Amino acid sequence: MTTEHVEFGTFEASLARSRALEKDLEQNPQKHTILTGDRPTGRLHVGHYFGSLQNRVRLHKLGVPTYIVIADYQVLTDRDTFETISENVHQLTIDYLAAGLDPSDGKTFIFPHSHVPELNQLLLPFLTLVTLAELDRNPTVKEEIAAAGLTSINAGMYTYPVHQAADILFCKATVVPVGKDQLPHLEVTRTIARRFNNRYAKNKPVFPEPQALLSEAPLILGLDGSQKMSKSRNNAIMLSADEDETARLIKKAKTDSERVITYDPENRPEVANLLLLTSLTTGRSPEEIAEEIGDGGAGKLKKMLTESLNEYLRPLRARRKELEADPGYIRQVLQDGIKVAREEAIKTLEEVREVMNMGL
Numbered sequence: 001m002t003t004e005h006v007e008f009g010t011f012e013a014s015l016a017r018s019r020a021l022e023k024d025l026e027q028n029p030q031k032h033t034i035l036t037g038d039r040p041t042g043r044l045h046v047g048h049y050f051g052s053l054q055n056r057v058r059l060h061k062l063g064v065p066t067y068i069v070i071a072d073y074q075v076l077t078d079r080d081t082f083e084t085i086s087e088n089v090h091q092l093t094i095d096y097l098a099a100g101l102d103p104s105d106g107k108t109f110i111f112p113h114s115h116v117p118e119l120n121q122l123l124l125p126f127l128t129l130v131t132l133a134e135l136d137r138n139p140t141v142k143e144e145i146a147a148a149g150l151t152s153i154n155a156g157m158y159t160y161p162v163h164q165a166a167d168i169l170f171c172k173a174t175v176v177p178v179g180k181d182q183l184p185h186l187e188v189t190r191t192i193a194r195r196f197n198n199r200y201a202k203n204k205p206v207f208p209e210p211q212a213l214l215s216e217a218p219l220i221l222g223l224d225g226s227q228k229m230s231k232s233r234n235n236a237i238m239l240s241a242d243e244d245e246t247a248r249l250i251k252k253a254k255t256d257s258e259r260v261i262t263y264d265p266e267n268r269p270e271v272a273n274l275l276l277l278t279s280l281t282t283g284r285s286p287e288e289i290a291e292e293i294g295d296g297g298a299g300k301l302k303k304m305l306t307e308s309l310n311e312y313l314r315p316l317r318a319r320r321k322e323l324e325a326d327p328g329y330i331r332q333v334l335q336d337g338i339k340v341a342r343e344e345a346i347k348t349l350e351e352v353r354e355v356m357n358m359g360l
């Protein structure tokens with residue numbers, strides 16, 4: 001074992017690297033492979049859409065092959081509900097497709113990792129490249145344990161970042177678009193790639209060291225205005241909600257007692273969040289919208305947002321309905337994704353065995 005440690009690094013350094021990486025993606029899309037992923041815990045909401053989905057679709061349109069791993073094993077790290085996993089995988093895939101990721105371009109591969117055995121096997125050699133102390137120090141894992149209020153922690157919780165390294169490295173991804181909370185996991189992945197290469201493949205590295213691409217997309221708060229939008233916090237508008245439900249939810253959104261609408265994220269987070277959503281769905285600046293509403297108050301703001309959000313999501317929701325009515329197509333998309341992912345994983349595992357001196 002090497003003595004260097006997993007470096008969790010600074011956010012500013014990651015942001016600077018991300019900006020340089022954006023440029024390179026635009027100039028040399030053929031040099032890159034993107035991998036991103038989600039846990040299948042339910043349908044996606046408006047916060048996911050503006051926070052990450054939209055960015056994935058944009059990057060993908062640069063012509064970079066994109067693998068999207070649905071991390072179904074990871075769901076079991078902090079909950080024991082398995083009954084809904086398959087349904088959630090389907091719903092998540094529908095949300096991806098409705099948002100504009102399009103596997104018919106031959107460059108988008110969506111698959112649940114439980115169906116790619118060779119990817120999962122990479123976990124075993126990778127587990128020998130990190131120490132227990134390193135796993136124990138991962139800040140995101142610590143936060144998740146606290147957030148879920150776990151009294152008994154399964155080993156999958158501590159080791160899933162290593163599994164995530166397998167998710168990323170099996171296809172030799174170079175770019176991983178992620179939110180801030182995933183940066184520690186990306187550092188684990190980079191460390192594993194580096195240690196693997198140093199130990200087994202000094203002259204001809206097997207793995208690239210993938211880079212995080214931090215989205216500069218805004219953080220969308222929930223309709224309570226006090227925390228991140230999230231289904232489990234009951235403050236979300238789902239992409240699959242219909243127009244009346246959207247109107248009802250926005251109507252109940254928390255605001256403040258000041259009549260005149262101003263854009264002041266620091267002091268008026270609830271109103272600012274509604275203005276931000278109106279801005280994202282109209283293409284106008286939040287300040288301009290605030291000025292226009294003025295003493296029309298929260299009622300007018302909510303009316304504007306309801307209209308612009310429903311209009312913005314109308315095509316996505318129509319496409320979502322069509323996809324929901326065609327489960328055979330969703331299954332086909334996943335089967336196609338699994339097939340390509342397995343081809344890549346088989347090749348990588350063979351290389352791994354070879355350099356580890358486990359060939360026959």
Ligand code: TRP
Binds near residue numbers: 074176
């Ligand atoms: N840990 C990620 C999350 O909770 C999901 C995930 C699993 C992932 N494997 C990945 C993200 C690989 C990026 C790359 O959201």
